[in-house]
Amino acid sequence: MRGHTGAFKMRGHTGAFKMRGRTGAFKMRGHTGAFKMRGHTGAFKMRGRTGAFKMRGHTGAFKMRGLNRGLQDEGLNRGLQDEGPYRGLQDEGPNRGLQDEGPNRGLQDEGPNRGLQEEGTYKGQQSEGLHRHEQEVFPVRDWDPNLPLKNLPLSMQEKRSTRDRRQQQRLSIGCWESWRRSQRIARRRLWEQVVRAMCGLQLWRKTLHTIEGKFGMGVKAYFTFLRYLLYLNLMHSVLMSGLALTPALLNRDEHTPRGFQGNDSVLDLLLGTGFLQRSPVFYSFYPPVLLSGPCLSSPLLFLLAIASLLILSVIMVVRRTVIGYKHTWMLGSSYNHHMSYEVFCGWDFCTQEPKTALLQHSFLRNDLKLALEEERFHQHVAQRTHVAQQRARLYFLRGLLNFLVIVLLGGSFYLIYYATVISQGEKPVSWILSLLVEYLPPITITMVNFLLPYLFCSISGFEDYSLTVQVNITLVRSIILKLASLAIFLFFLHRNIKSAQCWENQFGKEMYKLVVFDFLACGLNAVLVEWPRKLLVESYPSCSLLRALGKPTFLVPFNVLDLVYSQTVTWVGLFYCPLLAHISLLKLLIVFYIKKFVLFRCCEPAQRMFRGCQSSVLFHFTLLLGLLTALVALVINANILQPSRDCGPFAHGDSLFNATAACVETLPPPAQRAFSYFTSEAFALPLILVEIVFLTSFVSQGRANRRAIDRLKDILVMCSADKRFLVGKQAACLRALQPSVSAGSSGDARHTERKDPSGCQPFFARSVSAP
Amino acid sequence: MGNKQTIFTDEQLDAYQDCTFFTRKEILRLHGRYHELAPHLVPMDYTNDPDVKLPSALIVNMPELKENPFRSRIVESFSEDGEGNLSFNDFVDMFSVLSEMAPRELKAIYAFKIYDFNTDNFICKEDLEKTLNRLTREELTPEEVNLVCEKAIEEADLDGDSKLSFADFENMISRAPDFLSTFHIRI
Numbered sequence: 001m002r003g004h005t006g007a008f009k010m011r012g013h014t015g016a017f018k019m020r021g022r023t024g025a026f027k028m029r030g031h032t033g034a035f036k037m038r039g040h041t042g043a044f045k046m047r048g049r050t051g052a053f054k055m056r057g058h059t060g061a062f063k064m065r066g067l068n069r070g071l072q073d074e075g076l077n078r079g080l081q082d083e084g085p086y087r088g089l090q091d092e093g094p095n096r097g098l099q100d101e102g103p104n105r106g107l108q109d110e111g112p113n114r115g116l117q118e119e120g121t122y123k124g125q126q127s128e129g130l131h132r133h134e135q136e137v138f139p140v141r142d143w144d145p146n147l148p149l150k151n152l153p154l155s156m157q158e159k160r161s162t163r164d165r166r167q168q169q170r171l172s173i174g175c176w177e178s179w180r181r182s183q184r185i186a187r188r189r190l191w192e193q194v195v196r197a198m199c200g201l202q203l204w205r206k207t208l209h210t211i212e213g214k215f216g217m218g219v220k221a222y223f224t225f226l227r228y229l230l231y232l233n234l235m236h237s238v239l240m241s242g243l244a245l246t247p248a249l250l251n252r253d254e255h256t257p258r259g260f261q262g263n264d265s266v267l268d269l270l271l272g273t274g275f276l277q278r279s280p281v282f283y284s285f286y287p288p289v290l291l292s293g294p295c296l297s298s299p300l301l302f303l304l305a306i307a308s309l310l311i312l313s314v315i316m317v318v319r320r321t322v323i324g325y326k327h328t329w330m331l332g333s334s335y336n337h338h339m340s341y342e343v344f345c346g347w348d349f350c351t352q353e354p355k356t357a358l359l360q361h362s363f364l365r366n367d368l369k370l371a372l373e374e375e376r377f378h379q380h381v382a383q384r385t386h387v388a389q390q391r392a393r394l395y396f397l398r399g400l401l402n403f404l405v406i407v408l409l410g411g412s413f414y415l416i417y418y419a420t421v422i423s424q425g426e427k428p429v430s431w432i433l434s435l436l437v438e439y440l441p442p443i444t445i446t447m448v449n450f451l452l453p454y455l456f457c458s459i460s461g462f463e464d465y466s467l468t469v470q471v472n473i474t475l476v477r478s479i480i481l482k483l484a485s486l487a488i489f490l491f492f493l494h495r496n497i498k499s500a501q502c503w504e505n506q507f508g509k510e511m512y513k514l515v516v517f518d519f520l521a522c523g524l525n526a527v528l529v530e531w532p533r534k535l536l537v538e539s540y541p542s543c544s545l546l547r548a549l550g551k552p553t554f555l556v557p558f559n560v561l562d563l564v565y566s567q568t569v570t571w572v573g574l575f576y577c578p579l580l581a582h583i584s585l586l587k588l589l590i591v592f593y594i595k596k597f598v599l600f601r602c603c604e605p606a607q608r609m610f611r612g613c614q615s616s617v618l619f620h621f622t623l624l625l626g627l628l629t630a631l632v633a634l635v636i637n638a639n640i641l642q643p644s645r646d647c648g649p650f651a652h653g654d655s656l657f658n659a660t661a662a663c664v665e666t667l668p669p670p671a672q673r674a675f676s677y678f679t680s681e682a683f684a685l686p687l688i689l690v691e692i693v694f695l696t697s698f699v700s701q702g703r704a705n706r707r708a709i710d711r712l713k714d715i716l717v718m719c720s721a722d723k724r725f726l727v728g729k730q731a732a733c734l735r736a737l738q739p740s741v742s743a744g745s746s747g748d749a750r751h752t753e754r755k756d757p758s759g760c761q762p763f764f765a766r767s768v769s770a771p
Numbered sequence: 772m773g774n775k776q777t778i779f780t781d782e783q784l785d786a787y788q789d790c791t792f793f794t795r796k797e798i799l800r801l802h803g804r805y806h807e808l809a810p811h812l813v814p815m816d817y818t819n820d821p822d823v824k825l826p827s828a829l830i831v832n833m834p835e836l837k838e839n840p841f842r843s844r845i846v847e848s849f850s851e852d853g854e855g856n857l858s859f860n861d862f863v864d865m866f867s868v869l870s871e872m873a874p875r876e877l878k879a880i881y882a883f884k885i886y887d888f889n890t891d892n893f894i895c896k897e898d899l900e901k902t903l904n905r906l907t908r909e910e911l912t913p914e915e916v917n918l919v920c921e922k923a924i925e926e927a928d929l930d931g932d933s934k935l936s937f938a939d940f941e942n943m944i945s946r947a948p949d950f951l952s953t954f955h956i957r958i
Contacts, residue, residue, distance in 0.1 A: 148789075149789050149790045150789070150790060150791055150792050150867070150872075150873075151873075151874055151876070151877050152877075153877055153880040153881065155849075155851060155860065155861065155864060156790060156791075156860030156861065156863060156864045157851075157860060159790040160786050160790060163786060163789055163790060192872075217949065217952075324948075338926075339919055339922040339923045339926055340923040340926045340927045340943050341943075341947050341949075343899065343902060343903060343906065343919070343923050344882065344886065344902075344940075344943070344944065344947070344950070345944075345947045345949050345950045345953050345954070346906060346953070347839070347840065347841070347906060347953060348952075348953045349839060349869065349953060349954055349955060349956050350953075350955065350956060350957055351838050351839070352834055352835060352837070352838060353838070354838060356838075357838035361906070361907060361908050361910075364906050364907055365907045365908075365910050365911060368903075368907065368911065368915070368919055369911075369915070371919075371922075372915055372918055372919065375918070375922070713929060716929050716930050716931075717929070717930055717931040719930070720930030720931055720932055721931060724932065
């Protein structure tokens with residue numbers, strides 16, 4: 001509005017408002033939204049405003065009530081009065097709804113307290129007299145009284161006055177209420193302190209913070225995943241020590257020799273023979289002992305340890321996967337907000353060093369350029385599909401490359417089979433060669449897992465996909481490679497294992513060798529590949545080949561797959577090598593420091609920022625796949641192979657479940673019948689059917705919700721278009737009305753100035769109601 | 772914990788503890804930081820609420836804010852006069868909202884204020900362009916900037932007025948998985 005003269009009254013306006021060069025009275029009530037005014041003269045009254053407010057060069061009286069944040073006063077006559085006592089129930093309720101949002105482990109209240117913005121209806125009496133007392137009922141539009149003070153988006157001064165008001169209210173309520181409230185506040189404060197202390201106890205917090213600052217969130221996600229696996233293995237080792245190791249240690253067989261004997265050597269550490277074979281590391285150490293009654297026997301405890309370990313792992317990994325997946329999956333493609341996330345959430349506000357800031361700027365630029373590339377690629381794809389011949393050629397090429405991938409996989413599987421057969425055959429005489437032959441399967445598997453992903457990377461470059469799809473396809477192929485190579489190895493091990501005694505020990509030794517070699521490979525990779533590469537690149541900067549090679553960068557997906565692979569091996573081998581969890585724990589601890597050394601001393605930050613949060617979903621999902629592989633392998637082993645007769649906790653039975661059968665027989669008959677029912681097919685089949693019914697209902701509910709969301713979005717667009725149309729119409733009407741208003745303006749101005757200063761007049765204007 | 776500090780009264784510290792996400796120790800530490808920005812301006816005794824405001828030029832040179840491309844906007848959004856002059860209350864308020872404990876809704880409100888360069892309660896295309904230029908140090912070509920802004924508005928705008936109101940912004944931010952971890956400053 002510009003150059004308006006005369007009275008002006010408005011009620012319940014929402015939206016932006018600009019005015020310039022007004023003269024005459026001005027009254028407004030219940031305005032929300034921006035407000036700008038310049039060069040106003042004359043009385044000015046406003047009530048219950050929210051939102052930004054700017055005024056310049058105002059002269060004359062000015063009164064405002066219940067202003068909410070954002071007052072900008074440029075040269076205003078200082079008659080500003082902020083009034084408005086607050087009436088109503090004050091309750092500083094506790095923070096409800098703890099929500100763990102991944103990397104940020106603070107107290108988050110995203111629960112029912114969503115009453116942050118009360119866009120108001122004007123509360124209060126309509127009939128006002130001339131001399132209204134300030135303290136009377138004019139409840140200022142305020143925030144939800146249940147919200148704690150800290151969460152209010154007000155300035156400190158306003159928060160303090162709100163606090164004082166609330167405290168005054170508290171005084172007028174009985175002492176029981178106030179005591180309860182103070183207790184609640186004390187409990188909340190205590191809880192916050194506990195949470196803060198626990199967050200501070202997390203391992204390696206400072207290192208992770210430094211890594212995030214220097215290398216970005218993707219690399220930090222890898223180290224967070226490593227720490228998570230560490231906690232997982234800690235839980236495993238505690239369970240195994242408590243349930244399996246302790247009974248075995250307490251009931252040790254006195255006749256078996258302990259410690260270093262005649263033929264033992266340090267090589268036993270690598271091969272798992274000799275003194276290591278007799279130690280608690282392997283299956284044969286654990287005797288079948290009856291502790292007290294058939295239901296507390298060591299085989300049952302052993303089974304319990306393994307089962308509880310696996311079930312807990314399943315629950316934890318599924319939970320982690322689902323929490324992350326919920327964000328990305330349920331939104332579907334219509335909620336792809338990549339560009340806006342990049343712009344608004346791209347900059348890490350924690351950055352303090354200039355070098356890191358430069359890096360972030362280039363990351364963001366590259367990411368945005370990448371996103372634009374993808375857009376252009378999608379358009380290119382849309383054009384391309386119109387030409388049939390091109391499409392046919394492309395599909396043929398893709399089919400050929402996939403066939404090549406299958407051939408490579410098949411070749412590596414054959415290599416693994418060959419290595420297994422050789423290693424299970426006769427051993428050569430010299431100790432070096434025999435060590436090599438024993439370690440042939442792990443060496444083959446590691447080499448295959450190291451080389452093939454690079455090949456997959458270059459293959460996917462020829463398939464004409466967008467960049468993210470390329471990365472995803474390479475990842476999928478690498479995952480298949482790692483898990484399948486392990487599965488193939490286990491399968492051929494099954495076939496070829498021949499041992500007079502204890503096949504479980506043999507199996508456990510192979511798993512142990514895999515874990516040991518993986519650890520050795522990690523260390524050797526750091527010392528023999530990454531470190532020399534960095535030294536070479538630094539000492540010969542002029543050599544073009546070295547410059548093309550470049551310093552090593554930390555490839556997050558491949559490193560994560562290595563972690564998942566070693567954890568899968570641990571899960572498979574835990575039954576046959578019970579201390580594998582402890583060994584894994586130690587190994588992860590050392591691997592953390594090795595990788596940290598590689599990262600800080602050898603690597604340079606990658607130019608492309610790996611989307612950290614989406615990838616953590618991928619990590620946990622891959623871990624889940626590994627866990628499922630391990631479960632399948634263990635179940636097959638348990639069902640097909642008979643336990644050895646002379647070693648291990650299950651020596652006295654035909655199968656693993658004899659121990660449980662013995663315990664069940666001691667239970668009362670109804671319990672026995674119930675137990676046999678629960679383990680039979682008659683229970684499993686209806687259970688599966690019920691689960692399918694539940695799944696179907698959830699899926700259809702999800703689909704219906706998605707349709708409802710789409711409909712609501714359309715309604716929103718229509719409503720806002722209606723609102724704009726109505727506002728335009730009203731502006732036109734006001735303009736048409738102006739001549740008639742200005743005729744009576746002088747009279748009105750005097751009239752309003754004589755009336756009561758608190759400006760409580762019923763206004764005439766039609767309010768533009770927001771839909 | 773009888774600390775014989777004379778900077779604030781106990782009542783003031785209680786009020787700060789209720790109104791921000793900081794503990795008493797952290798408030799005192801913040802006061803130390805505030806004081807060292809301008810030792811001759813900031814009194815050591817705050818018991819009678821002195822009205823001291825530090826100019827924005829001093830605050831944006833703090834190490835926590837120096838490398839932030841939005842530092843001037845952050846300081847302006849928390850100042851009472853909109854010019855960036857922060858009193859100690861505003862200073863504490865700013866770091867409280869930007870701390871790890873602040874909930875998502877509160878951060879979204881202030882993030883909206885920060886990115887709204889012309890303070891008209893909407894993030895329009897010009898605001899986005901300014902944001903983008905600050906983020907990438909003007910290294911994108913104008914067509915790319917245009918494309919990115921259009922795409923961002925298209926993604927987040929729900930009511931179809933080709934600018935982002937607070938409702939649109941909050942809706943988009945509530946789904947962003949890394950908003951909470953990026954929108955925080957440690958002090």
